[in-house]
Ligand code: HEC
């Protein structure tokens with residue numbers, strides 16, 4: 001009986017972990033964005049490539065090589081570096097493989113605001129556990145109609 005209880009608790013624990021994302025550091029978007037640090041300081045490919053990119057530890061170390069605050073979360077950056085561990089952020093917004101999407105097109109060329117597709121991530125003091133906005137085909141097409149961009153199936157499904 002005791003063993004049964006232990007196994008059941010492990011199963012509940014493990015399946016519970018699958019549902020919410022925990023990032024390696026409690027990163028504070030609001031604090032960094034309010035200081036005037038541009039989104040592309042950390043999401044370095046957002047204007048030039050299909051993907052935006054999540055920051056490698058070297059980008060954080062550019063400012064956090066030496067302590068700026070007394071935060072234990074900040075100390076973790078240098079601790080990961082010391083142990084040669086890369087920051088493995090989990091990507092939250094995911095389209096299916098059969099959809100083509102490009103940040104370069106929407107940010108670099110069309111100059112659209114991040115907020116329209118990602119919600120108010122700039123106001124988040126801690127990492128969200130799931131994407132603030134889940135873009136469905138209807139959302140893509142609504143905006144394409146409004147902005148007179150292409151709506152033929154082939155542009156998004158190649
Ligand atoms: C037109 C909608 C749209 C706009 C505008 C947009 N994004 Fe995205 N973003 C997406 C979609 C869709 C994905 C998921 C792409 C995928 O899974 O293929 C994504 C993914 C991401 C990711 C996850 C990592 C990665 O490399 O893809 C980051 C970070 C990101 N966007 C940042 C930004 C930033 C910063 C801006 C503004 C400078 C921005 N996005 C503007 C739609 C948008």
Ligand code: HEC
Nearest residue numbers: 025026027028031037055059060062063068069071073074
């Ligand atoms: C352009 C400089 C710059 C970059 C790049 C940068 N930070 Fe910071 N960060 C700061 C400054 C300045 C502070 C101190 C803010 C304050 O006065 O509280 C800070 C504070 C912090 C703190 C402690 C305060 C808090 O509330 O969380 C953490 C943790 C942190 N940063 C993590 C990161 C991580 C992780 C990265 C890389 C993804 C990063 N930072 C990249 C400048 C930067």
Ligand code: HEC
Nearest residue numbers: 027032037038039042089091092093114118121122127128
């Ligand atoms: C100092 C570094 C830094 C800056 C500046 C920064 N971000 Fe981020 N961003 C991160 C990190 C680290 C993560 C992963 C952890 C998290 O979600 O907080 C992330 C995650 C994201 C995601 C979630 C990606 C996904 O998979 O859905 C979006 C969207 C995003 N950022 C948009 C922005 C926008 C928009 C700005 C500017 C207003 C911005 N970021 C500025 C470091 C940064």
Ligand code: HEC
Nearest residue numbers: 100101105109110116135139140143144147149150155156
């Ligand atoms: C907020 C408005 C908006 C949203 C939301 C949006 N788009 Fe777009 N998209 C545009 C605009 C504007 C263009 C035309 C950019 C240009 O000037 O080339 C475009 C262009 C494109 C193109 C290039 C078409 C071509 O001419 O080759 C593709 C592919 C695309 N979008 C896919 C998507 C997908 C997939 C989504 C949803 C996940 C999406 N878009 C969401 C505004 C949007």
Ligand code: HEC
Nearest residue numbers: 095096099135136137138140141144150151152153156157
């Ligand atoms: C502007 C981009 C865009 C255009 C144009 C577009 N789609 Fe999609 N489509 C998406 C995205 C993003 C998804 C995945 C998200 C979702 O399921 O809503 C998707 C998903 C789908 C799916 C899978 C839906 C499901 O429930 O599994 C089908 C089927 C589909 N599209 C067919 C089409 C057809 C047919 C056309 C042309 C009439 C078309 N799409 C035009 C972006 C687009």
